[in-house]
Amino acid sequence: xxxxxxxxxxRMFTRLIExxxxxxxxxxxxxxxxxxxxxxxMIILGCVxxxxxxxxxxxxxxxxGGFEGFSKSxxxxxxxxxxxYLIGTVFLIFGIGLYxxxxxxxxxxxxxETSSRVLIIHDLDQLKEKIAKVVIMVLIVTFFKHAINFxxxxxxxxxxxxxxxxxxxxxxxxxxxxxYKKQKKExxxx
Numbered sequence: 777x778x779x780x781x782x783x784x785x786x787r788m789f790t791r792l793i794e795x796x797x798x799x800x801x802x803x804x805x806x807x808x809x810x811x812x813x814x815x816x817x818m819i820i821l822g823c824v825x826x827x828x829x830x831x832x833x834x835x836x837x838x839x840x841g842g843f844e845g846f847s848k849s850x851x852x853x854x855x856x857x858x859x860x861y862l863i864g865t866v867f868l869i870f871g872i873g874l875y876x877x878x879x880x881x882x883x884x885x886x887x888x889e890t891s892s893r894v895l896i897i898h899d900l901d902q903l904k905e906k907i908a909k910v911v912i913m914v915l916i917v918t919f920f921k922h923a924i925n926f927x928x929x930x931x932x933x934x935x936x937x938x939x940x941x942x943x944x945x946x947x948x949x950x951x952x953x954x955x956y957k958k959q960k961k962e963x964x965x966x
Contacts, residue, residue: 804878811871818864825857848924855921862914866907873903909951916944 829850836846876882876897897903919940928934 801878804874808871808875808879811867811874815864815867815871818860818867822857822860822864825853825860829853829857851924852921855917855924859914859917859921862910862917866910866914869897869906869910870903873897873906877903912947912951916947919944 832846832850832853872882877900882896897906923937923940926933926937928937
């Protein structure tokens, strides 16, 4: 009799633990909210960079000879804005991906024919691939931003620039020939 009670008590305890563990996935919601807020902050920072360029543009035409420094600084600010927008995109994809993976599917995105499939994530590999692609784009934009501001006094610096451009081209090629896309094409053909 004691053995039966112990077995039933053990099963109830196991079910309770499993239920607690399953419900603990909702802790991820804090990460989702933080990621979405971080995305908003980065997009606002990008907009601030664009606003700086617009205000500098107004000042440039009001001051004689002010256009000389405007071109280089405006490109730098606009590239920084692109960088901020891309980082915001990383946070957005991460937040939505965590929500879809751990909490619930987003039915509105799944059923909407006009929505982009970029934000629909079905497994962790898709989330990693999408984030990796955007991170590569962030690195490319950051490289571009530093390349604009760098002084090319020696020939070796131009060699470094060309090697960097080559590495960027290789990374873009490798991201477009990812094994996940090959698997996806094979599934579509079946």
